[in-house]
Amino acid sequence: MSLLSIGTIAYDDVFTPYGEVRMIEAGSCTYIAMAATHFAQPVQLVSIIGGDYNQAFLEDLKKRGADLEGVEVVPDGKSFFWAGRYHDDMMGRDTLETQLNVLADFNPTLPASYRNTDYVMLGNLSPQVQMQVIDQMESKPKLIALDTMNFWMDIAMEELKAVLKRIDVLVINDEEARQLSGELSLLKAAAKIVDMGPRILIIKKGEHGALLFDGDKVFSAPALLLPTVVDPTGAGDTFAGGLMGYLAATDDTSFENLKRAIIYGSAMASFVVEDFGTRRMQNLDKAQIDARIQQFVDLIEVKF
């Protein structure tokens, strides 16, 4: 099965205690595609870039199974740019600069070949843009997942609530779940959020793993303990890409398969942070992914 994904295709400057990189290829759509193409092909991208974007990088994305028909190119525009510096604890980070550039006027138009895709990943963009994509689907997708962030809760809560009614899976972190629901307890937060629309809620807890809520069923996924995190940028997008790529590839949205998909997403995220940007994803192979899945299985296995 194919997967449709929206998000940014960006350049980042990233500073961490382990080093720095400048004008590296990044963005939510990029990370989602780099992870999802390991499972599902094609991954139909919906994004916008300037004429300044690295052509060789885009060609490589295509070779991996990404479909770039839905990526609008503004020849004399500049691509979205973000610069950030991580704190020594690698948890917090400061944004040093954000240049929306071509993203400021992004009004996606889906190619005809995208409009009947069954699996849709709405990466972190404005709720208005996310809604535009849903509105252009001709047949109802089997599963629409959405990522968002506190920024949109601060400035576009009503628009976000409108789009939440149209999706199946919400993927957010614990802090965002608390902000969205106004509840400290994640159990209470989950109940409130599910009432807002999404049938399935996935709460990412960083180094503490993730929680899956589906009806009255809950799954607690662990996180691997990583010796070194070089660059956390894109971990959430890579998680979403692995998750939705696996779901699209297996075409199975049962609770049991959602659990497996979360482990796949977690495994992909555990790779991406090992190096800057998407570097680690570029030389990743199936054997490495399978071995890491086994590490997750071993980490939580207990017999009674």
Place this chain on the structure above:
Amino acid sequence: MSLLSIGTIAYDDVFTPYGEVRMIEAGSCTYIAMAATHFAQPVQLVSIIGGDYNQAFLEDLKKRGADLEGVEVVPDGKSFFWAGRYHDDMMGRDTLETQLNVLADFNPTLPASYRNTDYVMLGNLSPQVQMQVIDQMESKPKLIALDTMNFWMDIAMEELKAVLKRIDVLVINDEEARQLSGELSLLKAAAKIVDMGPRILIIKKGEHGALLFDGDKVFSAPALLLPTVVDPTGAGDTFAGGLMGYLAATDDTSFENLKRAIIYGSAMASFVVEDFGTRRMQNLDKAQIDARIQQFVDLIEVKF
């Protein structure tokens, strides 16, 4: 198998957003005993109380399988007293008052019947008192576990390091593990702490579960999502009591059984926070414990 446990037998005043209790029976040794006696009997207690302690409560402890021969009674002394108020998020708390009372001059002498016990739980007391107990064991126990806190790291680090060389299992929370090791990464912290002496390290992460390190093997135990936490006091001691009670009862210190023991400890801790003090532990039965163990199993079960 029997279990030996040291710690405080105290009175607490506790204030939480859910209410308040005064002069409630509490203390690390009490919580450990209330949990451990569900599995192992006798649980040989080593502590000190004043003549003011509730005799009916002590009699009930005995009926549950606690051996109180090692509990020194100072007839005209007052029992250890602690008062604390939890913040609205139930995470942080402020100590309102601490009266050491009889605990100020505690120099435990083990009864002869305690000196060959195979499983020893050194609850949170000064490292000097913990060491005194180890020194009085006639035969080397199969497993000595130790709980401590940042307070002792601040004022008695050298004494703590000396006792760490004599124990098998260290049970601390993530913040304490970081303070003890000087490492942010729990993986690096674990490696450093194991070098200090304990073969096995258990890091409690509160609502995020617990980690078990045993050689190069790691187990990530989940935490249940609780609808309501009424009083978090004693959760760590109850975890330790369930853990060591289960290990003593099964007399098996393999990695596989340590994993089960952590789930039992987590289950007992998930009960104790449902009500103030030890109230919830008093009417707990095996069927309830078994049902909760199954909840933990269901929470992490995933098949590939």
